[in-house]
Amino acid sequence: MSFDLIIRGGTVATAADTFSCDIGIRDGRIAALGSDLGTARRVIDATDRLVLPGGIDSHVHISQPSGEGIVMADDFESGTRAAAFGGNTTVLPFCLQERGHSLRQAVRDYHAKAEGSCYVDVSFHLIISDATEQVLGQELPALIKDGYTSFKVFMTYEDLALSDREILEVMSVARETGALVMVHAENFDAIRFLTDRLERAGKTAPHFHGASRPIPVEREATHRAIALAELVDVPVMIVHVSNRGAMEEIRRAQQRGLKVFGETCPQYLVLTEKDMEGLNMEGSKYVCSPPPRDKESQIACWEGLQQGVFNVFSSDHCPFRYDETGKLAPNGRTSFRWVPNGIPGVETRLPILFSEGVVKGRIDLNRFVALSATNHAKTYGLYPRKGTIAIGSDADIAIWDPKREVTISQSLLHHGSDYTPYEGIKVTGWPVTTIVRGEVVVEDGRLVGRKGAGQHLSRERSQYAVAEAAE
Numbered sequence: 273m274s275f276d277l278i279i280r281g282g283t284v285a286t287a288a289d290t291f292s293c294d295i296g297i298r299d300g301r302i303a304a305l306g307s308d309l310g311t312a313r314r315v316i317d318a319t320d321r322l323v324l325p326g327g328i329d330s331h332v333h334i335s336q337p338s339g340e341g342i343v344m345a346d347d348f349e350s351g352t353r354a355a356a357f358g359g360n361t362t363v364l365p366f367c368l369q370e371r372g373h374s375l376r377q378a379v380r381d382y383h384a385k386a387e388g389s390c391y392v393d394v395s396f397h398l399i400i401s402d403a404t405e406q407v408l409g410q411e412l413p414a415l416i417k418d419g420y421t422s423f424k425v426f427m428t429y430e431d432l433a434l435s436d437r438e439i440l441e442v443m444s445v446a447r448e449t450g451a452l453v454m455v456h457a458e459n460f461d462a463i464r465f466l467t468d469r470l471e472r473a474g475k476t477a478p479h480f481h482g483a484s485r486p487i488p489v490e491r492e493a494t495h496r497a498i499a500l501a502e503l504v505d506v507p508v509m510i511v512h513v514s515n516r517g518a519m520e521e522i523r524r525a526q527q528r529g530l531k532v533f534g535e536t537c538p539q540y541l542v543l544t545e546k547d548m549e550g551l552n553m554e555g556s557k558y559v560c561s562p563p564p565r566d567k568e569s570q571i572a573c574w575e576g577l578q579q580g581v582f583n584v585f586s587s588d589h590c591p592f593r594y595d596e597t598g599k600l601a602p603n604g605r606t607s608f609r610w611v612p613n614g615i616p617g618v619e620t621r622l623p624i625l626f627s628e629g630v631v632k633g634r635i636d637l638n639r640f641v642a643l644s645a646t647n648h649a650k651t652y653g654l655y656p657r658k659g660t661i662a663i664g665s666d667a668d669i670a671i672w673d674p675k676r677e678v679t680i681s682q683s684l685l686h687h688g689s690d691y692t693p694y695e696g697i698k699v700t701g702w703p704v705t706t707i708v709r710g711e712v713v714v715e716d717g718r719l720v721g722r723k724g725a726g727q728h729l730s731r732e733r734s735q736y737a738v739a740e741a742a743e
C-alpha cells in the first residue's frame with residue numbers, strides 16, 4: 273500500500289518514548305509507523321534529524337484589539353507563518369470580547385480575520401471581559417458546546433479586569449459545562465497603587481514597569497484565583513507564571529489534590545528585569561506582564577517545568593512594533609503605564625526550550641515534547657488528534673536539526689514585529705521542516721505552504737476539566 277509521504281530514517285520522539293522509525297502518511301494522517309514502509313509519492317530523508325510532534329502553542333495573541341491607535345504586529349497570515357517557522361503546527365490565539373460587545377460577535381469577527389489566512393491550524397480561546405447575564409447564561413454555554421472549550425479571565429487591566437464575584441460567576445459556567453478557565457493573575461488595585469506612586473516620584477521610564485507589578489502582586493492573585501476555583505470546585509490554569517512564589521502557590525494546591533495547572537513562557541527562563549535597565553524607551557521592547565524577574569525566578573520556573581508543576585510551556589506571543597503603531601503609540605505619553613504589554617515569541621519558543629532545556633540537560637527530549645505539544649493537546653481538548661505521533665493522529669510534525677547552532681536575530685524571523693527581545697541569544701537545535709496534516713509548510717527553512725491551508729479546530733472539552741463538570 274502506498275503513502276502520500278514517508279518520513280524516513282529519523283529519530284522519533286513522543287512524550288513517552290524515543291525510537292527510530294519511518295512514518296507513513298496518508299490523507300493527512302499518520303497511517304503507519306515502522307520500517308520498510310514501501311512506496312510514497314514523496315519521501316523526506318530525516319537521517320540525523322529528530323522527528324517530533326509539531327509544536328502546539330496554546331497561548332498566542334494575533335490581531336487582538338489593543339487600545340486606541342495601537343495595532344498588534346501580527347495578523348493571522350504573519351502570525352501563523354512565524355509559528356510554522358518555529359516548528360509549530362497549531363496555535364491557540366485569544367478571541368477577545370470587548371466590553372459592551374457580544375461574545376458571539378467577537379467569535380464571528382475572529383473567524384473573519386483568520387479565514388483564508390492561516391499556514392497552521394488554529395483554535396480560539398475566548399476572553400471574557402463583560403460577564404453579563406446574556407454572556408454567562410447564553411453565549412458562553414453555547415460557544416463551549418460549539419467547541420470553544422477554554423476561556424481566559426483577567427484579574428488586572430482597565431477594560432478587562434473582572435471582580436472576584438464576576439470570576440466566581442464565570443467559573444460556575446465552567447463548572448457546569450466542563451470548560452477550562454485560564455487566569456491572568458495579577459492584583460489590579462496593587463498595580464494601580466504602585467503605578468501612581470512611581471509616577472508621582474517621576475519614575476516613568478519603561479523599566480519601572482517591573483516595579484509596578486512585583487512578585488507579591490502576582491503571588492497574591494495566584495493564591496486568590498486558586499481559592500476562587502476551589503470554592504466553585506473547578507479546574508483552573510494559571511497562565512504565564514514568572515516566579516517562585518506563584519509557582520509554589522500552584523504546587524501547594526496540586527499537593528492538596530486540586531486541579532490547578534500552570535504555564536510558564538520563554539521570557540521567564542531567559543530574560544530578567546535587568547534587560548530593561550538603562551534603555552530608556554527601548555526598554556519598552558521588554559514590557560510584558562507579568563514582567564521578567566531575576567535569576568532566582570528563572571531557576572524556580574525551570575523547577576516548575578522539571579517537576580510537573582507547569583504542564584505547558586507557551587510563548588505568550590503578543591507582538592507589537594517598536595514604532596508609533598505599538599510600543600511608541602502612546603503619543604508623547606512616555607510613562608510605562610501607556611506602553612502596550614506584550615512581546616513576540618512564537619517562532620523562538622521551541623528553540624529556546626530545546627537549547628536551554630534538552631541540550632543543557634535540564635529536561636529530557638520526552639519532557640520537551642510533552643511541554644511543547646502533547647500536554648497542550650490534552651489540556652485543551654485536542655488529544656489524540658493533535659500533539660503526538662501515533663497511528664490515526666493528524667500528521668503534524670516538526671523535523672529538527674538538533675545540532676544546528678543559531679544566534680537568534682530579528683533578521684532570521686518571520687513575525688510582524690520589527691524586533692525580538694531574544695536578539696543575540698545563542699541556541700543549539702532548530703526546527704527545519706514543518707508539516708501540517710501531511711502538507712509541508714516550511715521545508716529546510718523555506719516557506720512552501722499555502723496560505724489558507726490552516727484550519728480552525730473545534731475542540732473537545734479538556735480531559736482535565738470534563739471529569740469535574742456537573743453531570
Ligand code: DUC
Nearest residue numbers: 456561588590613614
Ligand atoms: N497577558 C497576556 O496574556 N499576554 C500579553 C499581555 C498580558 O498581560
Ligand code: ZN
Nearest residue numbers: 456511512561
Ligand atoms: Zn495574560
Ligand code: ZN
Nearest residue numbers: 331333588590
Ligand atoms: Zn497572553
